[in-house]
Structures are given as structure tokens and as C-alpha cells.
Amino acid sequence: MKREQISAAAHARHPIAGPLEEASVRRLLDRAAPERGRVLGLGCNTGAWLLRALDGRPGLRADGVDLDEGALATGRARAAEAGLGDRVAFHLGDARAFTSSKPYDLVLSVGAAHAFGGLMPTLAAARGHLAPGGAVLAGDGFWEREPGRAALDAGFTADEYAGLPATADRIAAAGWTIVYAYVSTRHEWDDYEWSWTGALAQWGIDHPEDRADAFAAAEEHRRAWLHGYRGTLGFVTFVLRETP
Template identity: 45%
Template sequence: MSDHELHAILAAPNNPLLTWNAPLSEEHARSLIDACPVPDGGRVVDLGCGWGELLLRIVEGAPGSTGDGVDSDPVAVARGQRLARGRGLDSHVAFHESSADGWTPTGYDLAVSIGAVHAWPGSTREALRALRTTVKPGGQVLFGDGFWTTPPTADALKGLGAEEDELVGSLDDLVRAAADAGFAPLRTTVADQREWDVFESNGRAGWGERWALDHPDHPLRDDARATAARHRAGYLGGYRGYLGFAYLVLGV
């Protein structure tokens, strides 16, 4: 047994507790989809899509539309393909095992990128510039990224395993960065504390504990619980209340 095996067990694409890999409620998701209408026969791309839950719902609600889900994780791509087949959307949504920064098709009506700025070397600002070129005039981008609600403490940074400059800054800084990239900021919403708590509880911390309870004799049981405890402590004793997550609807 290895750390690699434990990582695979607890990885987000293998976690049945997660609907999407972001702090997002069903109500909030519906409001985002409503804010990004896709014309009949429109084209949608989700860059860094994971298993593409939001992409699938957008295409499902837009008759005749098609979607491309792009992610470098083969496990996430495979989960997305299974979900598409299960909903009868496999002829409308194609998943591609590719890096977001290497995806070259353009002319989309809507581009989505949620929590995936790490796919671009320059992080947030480079991601925004790249997304700007992906959609056609009159199109939109649905962009999700982190921000600091207040300057983070050392414990917050340690719990997150991050440096302060890994995020563009405050919420205002994030929206300004979108405007600087040539977007018209149309709508800004943020994950509330309940969305964060549910996401973190269903993430590696909660899934690790649940998996350990379901596999009491597995040789990795104790390692899974230890990993869950570290993540729980990093959140509750670290970045809870410091790390925010924003969803921006941006016009072109």
C-alpha cells in the first residue's frame, strides 16, 4: 500500500459526496446557470472542468447546444463521460483529456472555468486573458476563483498550504482583474459560509472519515483518518473565514 493509492482513494473525482469540486449549493448553481443563457445550438466549453457537472447541466438546459469539457485528469474525465452517458448527453458533450492552457478552439458562446486558474502558468490574470479569447463577441464567461476575505494569518496560509500572493487579492481586486482583461463584469456572487462548510465536510476530510468507517479492516484506514484530520484542522483551525470563492459572470 502506498501514498499514491491513498491519494487516489481520497481524490475528488473518486469522491461520491461531491457534486462539484467547489463550494456551491444547488440553489446557487441554478442561479449561475440562469445568469448564463446559451442560445439554441450554442457552444459551451468548460476549461478545467473536472467531471463537468456544471457543464452537463448547462447543456441539458439549452436545447441543441453542445459542450466540450477539458481537463488533464483522466479519472475526472472518465467520471464526466460516465455522467454524460447516464443522462443521455454523450452525443452533446465531449470530454477531452487535455490541459486547459493547451486548448485552442475558439468561438464559444459560453466559457466556464471554476477553480482552475492553476491550469495557466500566470494563474488568475493569465486565465482571464485566455478565457477572453475563447468566446465570440457577445458571448459570456462564467469564472470562479478564490480571493482573500481578509488578509490571511500564518495559520490560514499553513492550513491552506499556500502563499498569500497565490490569489489575486480581495474580491474587489478579482473583479478589477476581470475588467482589466477586457470583460464587462455582469454579476458577482460569493460562496457563503454554509457552502464552504458543506464543501469542506464532504471533501477530503469528510470523505476520508466516511471511507475509513466503511473499510475498518483496510490497511490504509488509519492513514485515511489521519489525512482527514489534517485537512479538517487546516480548514477549521486555519483558512475558514479567510478564503473566499467568487463566481463572476463576465460579458464580452
């Protein structure tokens, strides 16, 4: 199975590609999304955040950009099913190279910082698309505690993330004001990881031609989580405005 196929199967039961429940997503969008204007999703995947931002806000229009053609096709289908297809456009391409003739009132990038090389480069990219007075909604990992050998063996490096205080300090030093933030709970993490590994394993059961790959990927991910970064890696989502 290709990486994109594994991701699609793994997120079948958890459409938000990150450790956040629907209520948490709604709370963040209520803090960040304007009633009217333009929204951009950088590394939008299937556009789950964009569609939730548009829902109940008829004055919003959205663009989403991602490299995964299959994810974008799923996003277009979901938008059409929800009656939002005329208010969102999905663009195939590298989010780092995306350009638009008009700025955006909200720029979203949650769980996609790897595409930019980390949270701070993500925020720098978002700033280039932001209209005056606009907001950025960005989510990424942080160290709940100093990572031990087990977490590092799960595929991380010690300097890949910082602790929550240092992360907030870096954001402020880059000229952003944190107007809200939400730290995902242990329950949200566990629900996301069990959904990820379980949905992928279920795919393997139901698709014999992909069973070996699906089982191997699910087991590798489950082991890295349970024996590695569970309780060490946290996830925080910020609502940011540029500091005057």
C-alpha cells in the same frame, strides 16, 4: 492513494468541486448560459458544470478538457446516464494547450485557476476561446480578510489572492465587464468542507487498504480549514463579458 483518487473520494457527496450549492450553480448558469451554441469547460473535472449547463438547453453542445482521466470517465458515464452523451465530448489533456476550430459562446472555469497560474491567466486563456458576444463563467478564491499566520501555514501565500474589491478591479482593468457575480456563503463553504473531509474519511472506513492514506488526507485538510483559512478565504464566481 494518488491525488486523483483522493479527490474522487472526497467529492463523492459533493459533485460540484467548490463551495456552491445546486441552487447557486443554477442561478449562475441561468445568467451565463445561452439557449443555443457551444460551451467549453477548462479544467472540467467530471463535467458537473457542463452537464448542468446542457440540462434543459437542448440547443447547447459542450466540450470539456481535463488532465484527470478517471474524472473524465466519470463525466462520460454521468452524461450517458442523463441522456446527454451525444451533446458533450470530454478531452484528456492540458487545458492550457487545448485548441478548437470554432469559438465558444460560454467558457467555464470554476475552481481550476491553479491550472493556469491564477484567475487572470485563466481569463486570458478563456478569451482565446470566446466567440464574439460570448460569456465567461469563472470562479476563484479571494481574501475575505487579511490572511494571518494560521491561513498562511495552511499552505497559502499572502499574494495568492486579493480582496474582493481588488479582484474586481483587476478584472475590469483586463477588459472585462462583470455582468453578475456570486459570493459563496459560509454555509456553502462549511457544507463543502464537511462533505470533502467526511466523504474521504468514509472511504477510509469502507476501504481498509486505503484507510491510512484517506484518514491522513482528511485530517490534514480538516486541520488546514478549521485552524487556518475558515472565515479568511472566500470564493466568488463571476459572469463576464468582454468590454466593448
